[in-house]
Amino acid sequence: MAEGPAAAANARAPVQPGRSSPDSGADAAALPPATERPPVELQAPDITRWRAGNTGVDHVHAWDSGVPGPRVLLTALVHGNEICGAIALDALLDEVAAGWRPRRGRLVVAFANVAAYERFDPANPFASRCVDEDLNRVWADEVLLGPRDSVELRRARELRPFVDASDSVLDIHSMSEPCAPLMVCGTVDKNAVWARQLGLPEYLLVDTGHPAGLRMIERGPFGDPRAPERALLIECGQHWERAAADIAHDALTRFLGLTGLADEAWVRRRIRLPLPPRQRLVRVTEAVVAATPGFRFLVPAVGLGVVAKAGTPIAVDGDRTVQAPYDDTVLVMPGTRNLKPGATAVRLGRFE
Numbered sequence: 001m002a003e004g005p006a007a008a009a010n011a012r013a014p015v016q017p018g019r020s021s022p023d024s025g026a027d028a029a030a031l032p033p034a035t036e037r038p039p040v041e042l043q044a045p046d047i048t049r050w051r052a053g054n055t056g057v058d059h060v061h062a063w064d065s066g067v068p069g070p071r072v073l074l075t076a077l078v079h080g081n082e083i084c085g086a087i088a089l090d091a092l093l094d095e096v097a098a099g100w101r102p103r104r105g106r107l108v109v110a111f112a113n114v115a116a117y118e119r120f121d122p123a124n125p126f127a128s129r130c131v132d133e134d135l136n137r138v139w140a141d142e143v144l145l146g147p148r149d150s151v152e153l154r155r156a157r158e159l160r161p162f163v164d165a166s167d168s169v170l171d172i173h174s175m176s177e178p179c180a181p182l183m184v185c186g187t188v189d190k191n192a193v194w195a196r197q198l199g200l201p202e203y204l205l206v207d208t209g210h211p212a213g214l215r216m217i218e219r220g221p222f223g224d225p226r227a228p229e230r231a232l233l234i235e236c237g238q239h240w241e242r243a244a245a246d247i248a249h250d251a252l253t254r255f256l257g258l259t260g261l262a263d264e265a266w267v268r269r270r271i272r273l274p275l276p277p278r279q280r281l282v283r284v285t286e287a288v289v290a291a292t293p294g295f296r297f298l299v300p301a302v303g304l305g306v307v308a309k310a311g312t313p314i315a316v317d318g319d320r321t322v323q324a325p326y327d328d329t330v331l332v333m334p335g336t337r338n339l340k341p342g343a344t345a346v347r348l349g350r351f352e
Contacts, residue, residue: 037126038177038178038238038241039241040122040240041242042083042084042087042241042242042244043087044086044122045090047059047086047089047090047111047114055108055162057159058114059111059114060108060110060111060158060159061093061096061109062108062162063101063102063106063107065102065103065105065106065261067104067105068105069102069106069259069261070104070105070167070168070259070260071105071106071167072102072105072106072166072168072169072170072255072259072261073108073110073163073166073169074089074092074107074108074110074169074170074172075110075111075112075159075170075216076088076089076110076111076112076171076172076248077111077112077113077114077116078112078113078135078136078171079116079129079130079136080113080114080116080117080118080119080120080128080129080130080131081116081117081120081125081126081239082129082239083117083120083174083239083240084172084174084236084239084244084248085172085173085174085236085248087248087249088172088245088248088249088251089109089172089252092109092252100266102261102262103262103263104260104261105259105260105261107256108162108166112135112155112159113130113135115131115151115155116130116131116151116152119131122240125240126176130152131150131151132152132153133150134152134212135155135156136210136216137213137214138152138153138213138214139156139163139213139214139215139216139218139219140214143214144156144157144160163216164220166229167228167229167230168230168231168259169216169222169231169232170231170251170252171217171231171233171234172233172234172248172251172252173234173235173236174235174236174237174238174239174240174244174248175236175237175303175333176238176239177238178237178238178303179237179333180202180203180304181201181235181236181247182203182234183195183198183200183201183203183205183232183233183234183235184207184217184232184233185205185206185233186206186207186218186222186223186231186233187206187208188223188225189206189225190225191222191230191231191232192206195279196279198251198255198258199254199275199276200247200250200251200254200279201234201247201251201276201279202276202279202280203279203280203281203282204279204280204281204282205281205282205332205349206281206282206283207332207347208284208286208287211344212343212344215233216231217231217232219231232255234248234251236251246272246273250270250271253270253271280352281351282330282332282349282351282352283349283350283352284332284347284348284349285325285348285349286347286348287344287347287348288314288344288345288346288348289342289344290317290339290340290341290343290344290345291318291320291341292317292318292341294318295316295317295339295341295345296315296336297315297336298314298315298316299312299313299314299315299331301334301336301346302334303332303334304330304331304332306328306329306330306331307324307328307329307331309324309327310323310324310326310327310329312324312329314329314331315346324348325348328350328351329348329349329350330348330351331348332346332348332349333346333347
Protein backbone atom coordinates (compact mmCIF):
# COMPACT_ATOMS: atom_id res chain seq x y z
CA MET A 1 0.00 0.00 0.00
CA ALA A 2 1.36 3.42 -0.92
CA GLU A 3 1.91 5.69 2.07
CA GLY A 4 0.58 9.21 2.39
CA PRO A 5 2.12 12.67 2.74
CA ALA A 6 3.00 12.25 6.43
CA ALA A 7 5.02 9.14 5.67
CA ALA A 8 6.60 10.92 2.72
CA ALA A 9 7.72 13.70 5.00
CA ASN A 10 9.27 11.15 7.32
CA ALA A 11 11.16 9.67 4.38
CA ARG A 12 12.79 13.05 3.77
CA ALA A 13 13.98 13.51 7.32
CA PRO A 14 17.17 11.41 7.35
CA VAL A 15 18.49 12.46 3.96
CA GLN A 16 20.35 15.47 2.67
CA PRO A 17 20.65 16.97 -0.81
CA GLY A 18 22.90 14.92 -3.08
CA ARG A 19 24.47 15.57 -6.44
CA SER A 20 25.24 12.03 -7.56
CA SER A 21 24.59 8.44 -6.65
CA PRO A 22 26.27 5.04 -6.72
CA ASP A 23 24.34 4.02 -9.83
CA SER A 24 23.87 7.36 -11.54
CA GLY A 25 26.29 6.79 -14.41
CA ALA A 26 28.16 9.98 -13.58
CA ASP A 27 31.72 10.21 -14.85
CA ALA A 28 33.86 9.43 -11.81
CA ALA A 29 36.92 10.89 -13.52
CA ALA A 30 35.31 14.33 -13.66
CA LEU A 31 35.89 15.33 -10.08
CA PRO A 32 34.18 18.07 -8.09
CA PRO A 33 36.26 20.89 -6.61
CA ALA A 34 37.84 19.97 -3.28
CA THR A 35 35.53 22.40 -1.48
CA GLU A 36 32.51 20.38 -2.71
CA ARG A 37 33.84 16.98 -1.69
CA PRO A 38 32.51 15.30 1.46
CA PRO A 39 35.08 14.95 4.23
CA VAL A 40 36.97 11.66 4.44
CA GLU A 41 36.34 10.50 8.01
CA LEU A 42 37.39 6.88 7.49
CA GLN A 43 40.88 5.42 7.29
CA ALA A 44 41.32 3.01 4.38
CA PRO A 45 42.74 -0.23 5.82
CA ASP A 46 45.93 -1.82 4.55
CA ILE A 47 44.65 -5.00 2.91
CA THR A 48 48.00 -6.08 1.48
CA ARG A 49 48.30 -8.45 4.46
CA TRP A 50 45.24 -10.30 3.13
CA ARG A 51 46.54 -10.67 -0.43
CA ALA A 52 47.63 -14.29 -0.12
CA GLY A 53 44.46 -16.19 0.62
CA ASN A 54 43.84 -19.93 0.52
CA THR A 55 41.91 -20.09 -2.76
CA GLY A 56 44.61 -19.47 -5.36
CA VAL A 57 43.09 -16.06 -6.12
CA ASP A 58 44.56 -12.93 -4.55
CA HIS A 59 42.46 -11.28 -1.82
CA VAL A 60 39.93 -14.13 -1.74
CA HIS A 61 39.70 -16.32 1.39
CA ALA A 62 37.50 -19.34 2.08
CA TRP A 63 36.67 -21.58 5.04
CA ASP A 64 34.54 -24.71 5.00
CA SER A 65 33.10 -25.68 8.37
CA GLY A 66 32.59 -29.31 7.39
CA VAL A 67 28.98 -28.98 8.54
CA PRO A 68 26.18 -28.69 5.95
CA GLY A 69 24.90 -25.15 5.54
CA PRO A 70 24.74 -22.12 3.27
CA ARG A 71 27.54 -21.18 0.89
CA VAL A 72 28.03 -17.53 1.83
CA LEU A 73 29.98 -14.88 -0.10
CA LEU A 74 30.89 -11.51 1.44
CA THR A 75 32.27 -8.92 -0.98
CA ALA A 76 33.54 -5.36 -0.66
CA LEU A 77 35.41 -2.90 -2.87
CA VAL A 78 33.44 -3.69 -6.01
CA HIS A 79 34.07 0.04 -6.34
CA GLY A 80 37.56 0.98 -5.23
CA ASN A 81 36.67 4.11 -3.25
CA GLU A 82 33.89 2.52 -1.17
CA ILE A 83 36.06 1.74 1.81
CA CYS A 84 33.51 0.99 4.55
CA GLY A 85 33.14 -2.56 3.28
CA ALA A 86 36.90 -3.04 3.28
CA ILE A 87 36.95 -1.95 6.93
CA ALA A 88 34.25 -4.52 7.77
CA LEU A 89 36.01 -7.37 5.96
CA ASP A 90 39.36 -6.39 7.47
CA ALA A 91 37.89 -6.63 10.99
CA LEU A 92 36.30 -10.00 10.24
CA LEU A 93 39.59 -11.38 8.89
CA ASP A 94 41.29 -10.23 12.09
CA GLU A 95 38.80 -12.38 14.02
CA VAL A 96 39.47 -15.32 11.72
CA ALA A 97 43.20 -14.87 12.31
CA ALA A 98 42.45 -15.02 16.04
CA GLY A 99 40.62 -18.31 15.63
CA TRP A 100 36.99 -17.60 14.67
CA ARG A 101 35.49 -19.94 12.06
CA PRO A 102 32.00 -20.37 10.59
CA ARG A 103 30.03 -22.90 12.60
CA ARG A 104 28.32 -24.35 9.56
CA GLY A 105 28.40 -24.03 5.77
CA ARG A 106 31.15 -22.35 3.77
CA LEU A 107 32.31 -18.74 3.92
CA VAL A 108 34.15 -16.84 1.18
CA VAL A 109 35.45 -13.30 1.75
CA ALA A 110 36.54 -11.30 -1.29
CA PHE A 111 38.03 -7.86 -1.77
CA ALA A 112 36.85 -7.23 -5.33
CA ASN A 113 38.38 -4.29 -7.24
CA VAL A 114 41.73 -4.19 -5.49
CA ALA A 115 43.42 -2.54 -8.48
CA ALA A 116 41.13 0.48 -8.11
CA TYR A 117 41.42 0.49 -4.32
CA GLU A 118 45.20 0.63 -4.53
CA ARG A 119 44.74 4.03 -6.19
CA PHE A 120 42.62 5.45 -3.37
CA ASP A 121 43.85 8.85 -2.23
CA PRO A 122 41.95 10.73 0.52
CA ALA A 123 42.95 13.98 -1.18
CA ASN A 124 41.27 12.85 -4.40
CA PRO A 125 38.78 10.21 -3.23
CA PHE A 126 36.38 10.11 -6.19
CA ALA A 127 39.10 9.10 -8.66
CA SER A 128 39.43 5.44 -7.63
CA ARG A 129 35.92 4.09 -8.24
CA CYS A 130 37.26 1.92 -11.06
CA VAL A 131 40.22 1.56 -13.40
CA ASP A 132 38.64 0.91 -16.82
CA GLU A 133 34.93 0.35 -16.19
CA ASP A 134 32.33 -0.37 -13.53
CA LEU A 135 32.91 -3.82 -12.02
CA ASN A 136 29.23 -3.98 -11.08
CA ARG A 137 27.94 -3.86 -14.67
CA VAL A 138 29.76 -6.83 -16.20
CA TRP A 139 28.07 -9.90 -14.69
CA ALA A 140 26.11 -11.13 -17.71
CA ASP A 141 27.58 -14.20 -19.42
CA GLU A 142 27.76 -12.43 -22.77
CA VAL A 143 30.12 -9.92 -21.16
CA LEU A 144 32.08 -12.20 -18.82
CA LEU A 145 32.55 -14.90 -21.44
CA GLY A 146 32.98 -12.52 -24.37
CA PRO A 147 36.14 -11.25 -26.06
CA ARG A 148 36.30 -7.81 -24.47
CA ASP A 149 39.05 -7.06 -21.97
CA SER A 150 39.56 -4.61 -19.09
CA VAL A 151 41.03 -4.58 -15.60
CA GLU A 152 37.56 -5.02 -14.13
CA LEU A 153 36.59 -7.82 -16.52
CA ARG A 154 39.74 -9.75 -15.66
CA ARG A 155 38.91 -9.44 -11.97
CA ALA A 156 35.26 -10.41 -12.51
CA ARG A 157 36.41 -13.51 -14.37
CA GLU A 158 38.58 -14.44 -11.37
CA LEU A 159 35.66 -13.92 -8.99
CA ARG A 160 32.99 -15.62 -11.10
CA PRO A 161 33.58 -19.17 -9.76
CA PHE A 162 33.08 -17.93 -6.20
CA VAL A 163 29.93 -16.00 -7.10
CA ASP A 164 28.49 -18.95 -9.01
CA ALA A 165 29.28 -21.38 -6.19
CA SER A 166 27.44 -19.26 -3.56
CA ASP A 167 23.82 -19.38 -2.53
CA SER A 168 23.91 -16.36 -0.17
CA VAL A 169 25.66 -13.09 -1.04
CA LEU A 170 26.14 -9.77 0.76
CA ASP A 171 27.82 -7.12 -1.39
CA ILE A 172 28.85 -4.04 0.64
CA HIS A 173 28.77 -0.61 -1.04
CA SER A 174 28.40 3.08 -0.21
CA MET A 175 27.14 6.23 -1.96
CA SER A 176 28.70 9.37 -3.39
CA GLU A 177 26.46 11.81 -1.55
CA PRO A 178 24.73 11.74 1.86
CA CYS A 179 21.67 9.51 1.90
CA ALA A 180 20.06 7.13 4.36
CA PRO A 181 21.46 3.60 3.99
CA LEU A 182 19.63 1.45 1.42
CA MET A 183 19.40 -2.28 0.90
CA VAL A 184 19.27 -2.90 -2.85
CA CYS A 185 17.34 -6.14 -3.28
CA GLY A 186 17.72 -6.37 -7.04
CA THR A 187 14.65 -7.02 -9.14
CA VAL A 188 13.05 -9.88 -7.17
CA ASP A 189 10.93 -9.82 -4.04
CA LYS A 190 12.62 -12.87 -2.50
CA ASN A 191 15.62 -10.69 -1.67
CA ALA A 192 13.41 -8.06 -0.03
CA VAL A 193 11.81 -10.75 2.14
CA TRP A 194 15.30 -11.80 3.17
CA ALA A 195 16.31 -8.20 3.94
CA ARG A 196 13.34 -7.94 6.27
CA GLN A 197 14.61 -11.00 8.13
CA LEU A 198 18.01 -9.31 8.38
CA GLY A 199 16.28 -6.29 9.93
CA LEU A 200 18.42 -3.49 8.51
CA PRO A 201 18.66 -0.90 7.16
CA GLU A 202 15.42 1.04 7.37
CA TYR A 203 15.02 1.49 3.60
CA LEU A 204 14.78 -1.43 1.15
CA LEU A 205 14.75 -1.10 -2.62
CA VAL A 206 13.37 -3.37 -5.33
CA ASP A 207 14.29 -1.91 -8.70
CA THR A 208 14.20 -2.66 -12.41
CA GLY A 209 17.87 -3.50 -12.88
CA HIS A 210 20.58 -1.26 -14.32
CA PRO A 211 20.47 -0.31 -18.01
CA ALA A 212 24.28 -0.17 -18.18
CA GLY A 213 24.74 -3.85 -17.35
CA LEU A 214 24.01 -6.75 -15.01
CA ARG A 215 24.97 -6.37 -11.36
CA MET A 216 26.49 -9.20 -9.33
CA ILE A 217 23.34 -9.59 -7.21
CA GLU A 218 21.28 -10.24 -10.36
CA ARG A 219 23.55 -12.86 -11.86
CA GLY A 220 22.07 -16.28 -12.63
CA PRO A 221 19.81 -17.71 -9.91
CA PHE A 222 20.08 -14.56 -7.75
CA GLY A 223 17.83 -12.80 -10.25
CA ASP A 224 15.46 -15.75 -10.70
CA PRO A 225 12.40 -15.44 -8.43
CA ARG A 226 11.95 -19.25 -8.47
CA ALA A 227 15.50 -20.10 -7.37
CA PRO A 228 16.44 -20.42 -3.69
CA GLU A 229 19.69 -18.45 -4.02
CA ARG A 230 19.55 -14.89 -2.64
CA ALA A 231 21.76 -11.83 -2.83
CA LEU A 232 21.72 -8.38 -1.24
CA LEU A 233 23.64 -5.18 -1.93
CA ILE A 234 23.82 -2.71 0.94
CA GLU A 235 24.53 0.97 0.37
CA CYS A 236 25.86 1.99 3.79
CA GLY A 237 25.59 5.77 3.41
CA GLN A 238 28.05 8.34 2.08
CA HIS A 239 31.37 6.76 1.11
CA TRP A 240 33.58 8.20 3.80
CA GLU A 241 31.31 9.16 6.67
CA ARG A 242 32.11 7.44 9.94
CA ALA A 243 28.59 6.02 10.26
CA ALA A 244 29.00 4.02 7.03
CA ALA A 245 31.62 1.80 8.65
CA ASP A 246 29.24 0.99 11.52
CA ILE A 247 26.45 0.08 9.08
CA ALA A 248 28.82 -2.14 7.07
CA HIS A 249 30.08 -3.83 10.25
CA ASP A 250 26.59 -4.57 11.58
CA ALA A 251 25.21 -5.67 8.21
CA LEU A 252 28.05 -8.19 7.86
CA THR A 253 27.64 -9.37 11.44
CA ARG A 254 23.87 -9.81 11.29
CA PHE A 255 24.17 -11.46 7.87
CA LEU A 256 26.46 -14.14 9.28
CA GLY A 257 23.94 -14.64 12.08
CA LEU A 258 20.99 -14.82 9.68
CA THR A 259 22.70 -17.46 7.54
CA GLY A 260 23.68 -19.45 10.64
CA LEU A 261 27.42 -19.21 10.05
CA ALA A 262 27.77 -17.28 13.33
CA ASP A 263 26.05 -18.01 16.63
CA GLU A 264 23.82 -15.57 18.48
CA ALA A 265 26.37 -14.77 21.19
CA TRP A 266 28.99 -13.77 18.59
CA VAL A 267 26.48 -11.53 16.83
CA ARG A 268 25.38 -9.85 20.07
CA ARG A 269 28.98 -9.20 21.06
CA ARG A 270 29.83 -7.49 17.77
CA ILE A 271 26.79 -5.37 16.89
CA ARG A 272 27.13 -1.63 17.38
CA LEU A 273 23.75 -0.19 16.39
CA PRO A 274 20.12 -0.94 17.27
CA LEU A 275 17.85 -2.17 14.51
CA PRO A 276 15.50 0.42 12.99
CA PRO A 277 11.98 0.30 14.46
CA ARG A 278 10.58 -0.61 11.05
CA GLN A 279 11.67 -1.13 7.46
CA ARG A 280 10.13 0.56 4.44
CA LEU A 281 10.29 -0.73 0.89
CA VAL A 282 10.58 1.46 -2.19
CA ARG A 283 9.55 -0.25 -5.42
CA VAL A 284 11.01 1.35 -8.53
CA THR A 285 8.66 1.49 -11.49
CA GLU A 286 10.86 3.20 -14.05
CA ALA A 287 14.34 4.52 -14.69
CA VAL A 288 14.77 7.94 -16.28
CA VAL A 289 17.70 7.90 -18.71
CA ALA A 290 19.20 11.21 -19.83
CA ALA A 291 18.85 11.77 -23.57
CA THR A 292 20.70 15.09 -23.82
CA PRO A 293 23.63 16.81 -22.11
CA GLY A 294 21.18 19.45 -20.89
CA PHE A 295 19.25 17.17 -18.52
CA ARG A 296 18.49 19.07 -15.33
CA PHE A 297 16.25 18.62 -12.32
CA LEU A 298 13.40 21.01 -11.53
CA VAL A 299 13.03 19.68 -7.97
CA PRO A 300 15.72 19.13 -5.33
CA ALA A 301 17.71 16.04 -6.36
CA VAL A 302 17.62 14.42 -2.92
CA GLY A 303 17.98 10.70 -2.41
CA LEU A 304 14.63 9.32 -1.15
CA GLY A 305 13.05 12.73 -1.65
CA VAL A 306 9.31 12.61 -2.34
CA VAL A 307 7.36 14.53 -5.00
CA ALA A 308 3.88 14.81 -3.55
CA LYS A 309 1.65 15.23 -6.61
CA ALA A 310 1.38 13.24 -9.83
CA GLY A 311 2.17 15.36 -12.87
CA THR A 312 4.67 17.61 -11.07
CA PRO A 313 7.57 18.41 -13.44
CA ILE A 314 10.67 16.66 -12.11
CA ALA A 315 13.23 17.42 -14.81
CA VAL A 316 13.73 18.73 -18.33
CA ASP A 317 15.74 16.87 -20.94
CA GLY A 318 15.88 18.74 -24.22
CA ASP A 319 12.28 19.04 -25.42
CA ARG A 320 11.06 16.45 -22.92
CA THR A 321 9.65 17.19 -19.48
CA VAL A 322 9.82 14.34 -16.98
CA GLN A 323 6.81 14.33 -14.67
CA ALA A 324 5.99 12.49 -11.46
CA PRO A 325 3.97 9.45 -12.59
CA TYR A 326 1.94 9.20 -9.37
CA ASP A 327 1.39 10.87 -6.02
CA ASP A 328 4.28 10.56 -3.56
CA THR A 329 6.84 9.66 -6.21
CA VAL A 330 10.15 8.74 -4.56
CA LEU A 331 13.40 9.89 -6.17
CA VAL A 332 15.85 7.01 -5.94
CA MET A 333 19.57 7.67 -6.38
CA PRO A 334 19.26 10.90 -8.41
CA GLY A 335 22.45 11.77 -10.28
CA THR A 336 23.44 15.25 -11.37
CA ARG A 337 27.23 15.29 -11.33
CA ASN A 338 28.53 15.22 -14.92
CA LEU A 339 25.46 13.33 -16.10
CA LYS A 340 25.87 12.15 -19.69
CA PRO A 341 23.37 11.03 -22.36
CA GLY A 342 22.56 7.37 -21.89
CA ALA A 343 23.16 7.44 -18.13
CA THR A 344 20.42 6.86 -15.58
CA ALA A 345 19.47 10.23 -14.12
CA VAL A 346 17.05 8.95 -11.48
CA ARG A 347 14.79 6.04 -10.68
CA LEU A 348 11.18 6.71 -9.79
CA GLY A 349 9.40 4.57 -7.24
CA ARG A 350 6.83 4.50 -4.49
CA PHE A 351 6.75 3.37 -0.88
CA GLU A 352 4.89 0.15 -0.13
